[in-house]
Amino acid sequence: MISHPSRHCTVELQALPSRIGQVRRIVSAHLRYWHLDALIDRAALGVTELLTNVHQHARPDKLCTVELELLLDRLTVSVRDHDPRLPVVEEMGEIAPLATEGRGLAMVAAMSESWGARPDGEDGKVVWFTLPTSAAPVAVPARAPRLVAADQPARRFTEAGPALEGARPAAPARSAVAG
Numbered sequence: 001m002i003s004h005p006s007r008h009c010t011v012e013l014q015a016l017p018s019r020i021g022q023v024r025r026i027v028s029a030h031l032r033y034w035h036l037d038a039l040i041d042r043a044a045l046g047v048t049e050l051l052t053n054v055h056q057h058a059r060p061d062k063l064c065t066v067e068l069e070l071l072l073d074r075l076t077v078s079v080r081d082h083d084p085r086l087p088v089v090e091e092m093g094e095i096a097p098l099a100t101e102g103r104g105l106a107m108v109a110a111m112s113e114s115w116g117a118r119p120d121g122e123d124g125k126v127v128w129f130t131l132p133t134s135a136a137p138v139a140v141p142a143r144a145p146r147l148v149a150a151d152q153p154a155r156r157f158t159e160a161g162p163a164l165e166g167a168r169p170a171a172p173a174r175s176a177v178a179g
Contacts, residue, residue, distance in 0.1 A: 078128035
């Protein structure tokens with residue numbers, strides 16, 4: 001379910017890897033609609049990290065609600081789940097250099113203006129972060145040049161850059177993460 005798209009968006013989901021990719025696309029679309037394109041990468045990264053935490057740690061279920069709220073000069077992204085345990089931020093010095101987990105909330109803290117977690121009743125919590133909108137451009141310039149699809153043929157990944165002498169052609173990038 002998605003609520004009225006003007007200044008508030010709510011998405012209810014089960015935090016499974018395939019759903020996380022869908023929510024990233026919904027967040028990106030809403031920020032484009034609100035002319036906040038400059039915030040898309042940071043918001044998508046933050047919501048991915050918070051939903052991954054729900055997927056990995058939340059009990060008794062993986063049901064959660066993602067909320068985007070645009071107020072004045074601040075975007076707040078929050079994830080509400082049914083696990084009352086508040087997240088624990090790992091000390092960066094205690095994480096093994098090659099560890100594949102444990103840095104998510106530190107990344108959220110580094111890329112956001114502020115973040116936090118609070119209990120939500122007796123059976124849940126909300127983890128949130130904010131991004132300032134003042135650094136984001138509000139509108140696209142009126143005379144921005146447009147590239148029509150017929151002007152240039154699309155190139156494949158392997159055709160995108162000049163070939164290096166003696167280098168093997170690169171294989172197209174693939175991701176193990178859905179979305």
